[in-house]
Amino acid sequence: MPARRLIPPRALLAALVLACPPAAAQAPPALTNPNYGFPVPGDHPAAANAASAGVALADRWLGTTGFENPATALPQGLEISPVFQRVSRQDLSSQNRDFDQVVGYPDLAGARFSLPFGAWGLTLYAWQPALRLEELSFSAGPLVSPAFVRLLTSQREIRAGGAVSRAVGAGRLGVSGEWVHREDFYETHEQSGSPLAGDRRIDLQGDGFGVSAGVAWEKDADRPWGSWFGAALRYGSELSATGTYSGVNDFPSGVAPDTTYGFDARRASGWSGGASGRVTIAPSTRFLLGVSFRSAADWPGLGLTTGTGLAWSAGFDWKDPELPWGARFGVGQESLPDAVESRAGLLAVGFTWVSGDLVIDAGILHRNLARGDLARSADDRGVLSVRVAF
Secondary structure, eight states: OOOOOOOOHHHHHHHHHHHSOOOTTOOOHHHHOTTTOOOOSOOOOOOSSHHHHHTTTTTTTSSSSSSSOOOOOOOSEEEEEEEEEEEEOHHHHTTSEEEEEOOOEEEEEEEEEEEEETTEEEEEEEEEEEEEEEEEEEEOOSOSSOEEEEEEEEEEEEEEEEEEEEEETTEEEEEEEEEEEEEEEEEEEEEESSTTOEEEEEEEEEEEEEEEEEEEEEESTTSTTOEEEEEEEEEEOOBEEEEEEEEEEOSOTTTSOOEEEEEEOOBOOEEEEEEEEEEEEETTEEEEEEEEEEOOOEETTTTEEOOOEEEEEEEEEEEOTTSSEEEEEEEEEEEOTTSSSOEEEEEEEEEEEEETTEEEEEEEEEEEEEOTTSOOEEEEEEEEEEEEEO
């Protein structure tokens, strides 16, 4: 008679727990396992174009792009902004061995088309305020029992809509409406003697809408000590999301069956907004300052939430009208209490080149991410924007 493989009681109990769906208002265990370190809950805003990346998002609410402040008046034209995104997970590499990570991923930061009608302005846009892609592997430890882990993370939120604005004296008012699509997945592949070993994937997907109102005001914006101010407020509806968990366990047949189930993953409604100012301190130099807030990100179906987020950033934009090129620089800080990565520092640099109706911007935004007492990770974005007026 062939020998029977005995399963330790502790491993059997863990296997049975893994095979059962979690209780209501509870995330699948793999999603919040600190050994995997998935960046949920919480995310940090991405730059919609290279100019914003180059000043560390200090211009978010000025009303010069239409992505977040709809009170914008742009010449007729088209802008497309590809991005290269790279995350360096030093919190994991400092705690484990044989660490390896994909260098980065190309994607799209945003795109917009603007069309003015006299005192009115129309901007159609699409961008990704949340975008984070990772693939990494490591040998966990030092541990008594060896374990090899491979993780994949994809966080993506798309906003697409239109902004309408109208000039009112020296100011401008605008409103916008947008469709919001959120699509995340988190994969774990673990090879070890642990009852947690196996392949698992968690998918989150849902749709909602957002509406914004904004105002912009300028006075002698291109003259020394001229100014430009903007502010906006956005309401994001509840995101009616659903989740799916699928797992394949590394256990003998019959001990822990493969598992697939669905769960509620909706995100509660919330508010966000801020204000930005720009002052021309010299004929070719502008100083920018921006402040932002966001209400708590609450996922009732997962039992996850963050506190109210606050951020500030400041930057310089230098462009001599006699020269075809210019430069930008920015710094900032972000706070998102109770998020996995609760604090971040921003450092940015950017360049611009102008030739007639063609403008090419490049921006690099570095964000260091604090995760408790662990080593700080880094999120780097290289954005290239091509804008053509016609």
